[in-house]
Amino acid sequence: MTDPLLTIRPISSKADRKAFIDLAFRLNADDPNWVPPLKGEALGLITPEKNGWFSHAEAQLYLAERGGKVVGRISAHIDTLALTLPPEQGFGPGVGCWGLLEAEDRALAHTLIATAEEWLRGKGMVRALGPISMSVWEEPGLLVEGFDHPPTVMMGHHKPHYQEWIESAGYHVVKTLFTYELDITKEFPPICGRIIASGEKNPRIRIRKVDKSKFDEEARIILSILNDAWSDNWGYVPLTEPEIADVGVKLKPIVYEDLIRIAEVDGEPVAFMITLPDLNEAIAPLNGSLFPFGWAKILWWLRKPKVRTMRVPLMGVVKRLQSSRLASQLALMMIEYIRRASVKDYGASRGEIGWILEDNQGMRSIADIIECTVNKKYEIYERTL
Template structure:
């Protein structure tokens, strides 16, 4: 794994961790559309003591070094919950992952991928999926379309060269993830407006805002719907309480009640839609640092309550309603109510929905009906080991 000038080594020390985090800043510095993440957030995500994902997973991080200079990084990881999922849903027994991938050139990329595969084989894996960084709920997939604009909050942005390097390492497509963008200042088509108006006349339907004063209870309601709604989806791994706690702590400052809706049918919560202001607008100028003045800038942005772009990261309807007219009606109603609030309260101009599985016919149809367009495509790859 090493020569006099080239080394692939595991991350073991605080200095290694710092190098792992900093490499992305150096390699992407010249990309005007890359958004520097907050360094402490990245460090926390790879720290088993700070990321609830590690309660059911393990990971090994690696650095590529050439003549004393860091030229690449990768994670190799195994998710025990993913191993338990049915193989027809994408993962299952023998499936390991790699991610958090950055490389200076194709040679470093190949050696890093080889090293991740070796680690997975030694731990009994027979198939590799990547990039997934680290959880499927975090930043899955490699950006292959949409390099000409910045990502929204919690979405990845990668060098265009990575596609050729990964495919050159023998990887083929497993699944594509799509994001859709739309101009939220424009009313939806007449058909959608009629569907919404009909729903508003239906006494069985109630679309309500979340109550932030009951944050834990509302989160539990949404989680129950999510784990039911997504249970049959490709790549589904149930979210666990430690992960929900982590997400809650991170997102609570940018949770606004009128941007998150729960749909009730006959008094029962059956669907939800989460929308977040694009925090990347606030953190992009900070260059990864909250100090010395980053905190003040971030707090000012949050207090101001204005965001040009809104992202819908999650949406779901109970399985028993999926494919029905009621499911579509509830979706259109939630989207419209949030669109109005986004424009009126936050001066939003643009929305982004996703990611959405490329074969999720229901969600893709809804996105097309409201006249949104695919703006980014992420590819998840696979390879037999």
């Protein structure tokens, strides 16, 4: 039945983008585990002039209004780099995406998804993936397990009923992502200690901290390893120069030298691990605003964070070493050194690793050996248009 009071319209103005962001605050206000993003960051994500991803992508945002009140939103978007990738890696020719879905009810969610699909069809797309908000490097997937605790920095959080809404719109799961948690105050199992001790005796191996005074140079080293290590992964899309610049600006304030490690073998960088203090713990009480006192609180926190949780968003080992004993050894050494620093210098007691693809057996094996448990599960859906 058509709702005569409902309108769905494409948006582009600054005021509309603000309404797009504000809706999430209203619809999630009753969820104690939803972390309000900083509104400036959320606006930057959907503003082409502020997000380097738009240098190789296009998007259309939609607002749904009922009787003049904003009641829903969605994005439809196409990554032109993703279109060039092999289909077996998740994207490929004719694949578009939608994301940032928020809706007051099931029927509206279906209408918004249909609107995004129609835009994608008009651009020649034949398959839709969602939710992906906006890039796969941002917040891919829908939370389907782990609603009982807040997400860590750069991870999504959704209400449980969204799963049924999306699946009843004709979508099925194409890929599952996991995050793992562990108590980092506890020593790892003895086998890990033996592997780490063996690595420490190997003169060919060096595990070093990054040098923040050489931020750009260190970032290039990590990116080079990342591009090699992740190039065959499902959903991998290379980061472009504009995106790298944006990531550097966003992450530099929460980069701490002892929490990011590069592993060298015979002097060659071959692996890395990035760990971030959970910024969500600091921003959650701010309700999206740095004013009037949020700036001071965040700046004070950034001087030397004291956090409960550390998140590992990215690890990588060059492809030629993957599936080798050396790769596992390097990973365990980096994890252990960062674990020690996290507890000793930042007061952390909990670690979170991920997201990790369901079929990434190497990383899942490492998570198992250090006795992690799955704490959140995300699904990426697909549908033929």
